[in-house]
Amino acid sequence: MSNKRMKAVSKRITTWSLVFFITFTAFAKEVKKDPQGKHEANPVNTQEEINEFIQHHVKDSHDFHLFSYFSGGEEHHVGFPLPVILWGENGLTAFMSSGFHHDDTGHTIVEKGGSKFVKLHGKIYELEAGASGVHFDEEHHPTNASTPIDLSITKSVFGILVIGLLMFLWFSKLGRQYKKSAIPNGFGRVLEPLVIYVRDEIAKPNIGPKYRKFTGYLLTIFFFIWLSNLLGLAPLGFNITGQLAVTAALAIFTFVIYMINGNAHFWSHQLWMPGVPVLLRPVLAIIELAGTLIIKPFSLMVRLFANITAGHIVVMSLISIGIVMQKQMTPVGSTALSLLLSLFITLIEVLVAFLQAYIFTMLSALFIGMAVADHDHEHDHDDHGNEIPDAEDVRADFI
């Protein structure tokens, strides 16, 4: 029994160290560039190229690119292609992203199912019938191509699937463990306190007695964001929560939930605020509605997106110090500086990864809590019969 267990553990350690070895070498090779490259197969080593590289990294992409290296003056890309699934003028088409040969300028044309596709700045275009190449207008927008509905498993979608799978495996296992005993074992012991943390520190205090209904959503969103952020920190090139589309979707989920669950009390405070002069009420209603309908979801969306994107840009910029500052500081000095600074920022990013997941979940819980809160306590009334808000109401209105 113990021998078997030992074997399993050592196997796991081997797997993990393999993963670490691969990712570490991937990272090492990415930084170490050959300065003798030709222009066509040029390593990324000038400031402009690095900027472009970072810009490219923070965006979603159709293939999974781990690193590139140079040998014999040629650039080799290491990574794996991802399926491209398109709904174009000729219906559903699917092919692997390797068909584009890492071309992002619209030169490589993939013919599939009677349609011609090109990839341009991370976007796939379908050429009009009969066209043999992309034509651009002055602003470099293609003129003879349309955008099909892109259902591809892009890098971010791949990451979302990986995280979803991980969450499902971990937590459904934890859920099954409770059938055998009241106390989980193994990795479940790590997960359980996190679940309790979200329930007791985020859901309960912000939502109140109705917390149970929303805890499932909050747990999902918390672990999804946290794992996405952490996956983004691993040197694999993921940037899931740094995609505006992803954070927008998450923010809209929260928005829809608190709009659907808002009770009469919530809407009365939104539309016709009690306890203020009647003339002010329409003004307040506009402010409140702007907050509820636009500012709250928008702030959720932008906060997460900006924090994670900024984190990625900062970490990559600090890493690129090792390349850009070689002339000024000697290779050793610049590498040491970039290692030191990027290590420091990466540690902070680990904290930020948790913090942003916490903030998003906490604010979601707070917004939901404001929408579903019961104000069953008695208000004092002044001479005109208006409610005198107590400290609790004032606090609730300001947060």
Next chain:
Amino acid sequence: MEQLLENFSLDLFVKQTVLFLVLIFIMVKFAWKPILKALNDREEGIKNALDSAEEAKKQMQNITADNDRILKEARAEREAMLKEAREIKEKTIADAKEEAKAQADKLVKQAQEAFETEKQAAIAELKNQVATLSVEIAEKVVREELSDEKKQLKLVEDMLGEATLN
């Protein structure tokens, strides 16, 4: 703002929405529901266990208090019983003494009375005997005295002489 909009990919938004919706439903069904239920049950169980422990402690305290009380009562009772027994003993002894004394007194009295009676009887007997003896002696003496004439005469003379003196 334009940069933001350019970064926004509607395709990814739709994919994320659908995938996340699926994820929420799967996680709620297969993970969060059983986990939260198990946690709730466990916390409920712990709470109940603590409550019943508290209850047991209270009962224990009650029992201890009862025991103490009973012990105290028993001790008091024993004390009372001992005291009573002592009193009874003393009373019994006193009674016995008194009775014995009374009996002894009575016996002594009876004895005295018997003795007195005997004495009286003896005295009476003695008196009788003495009287008889005296009479007999007197008779003998008188007979002796009066056996010759001279002596009779002398007696008469003595008696007359005494009578004169009186």
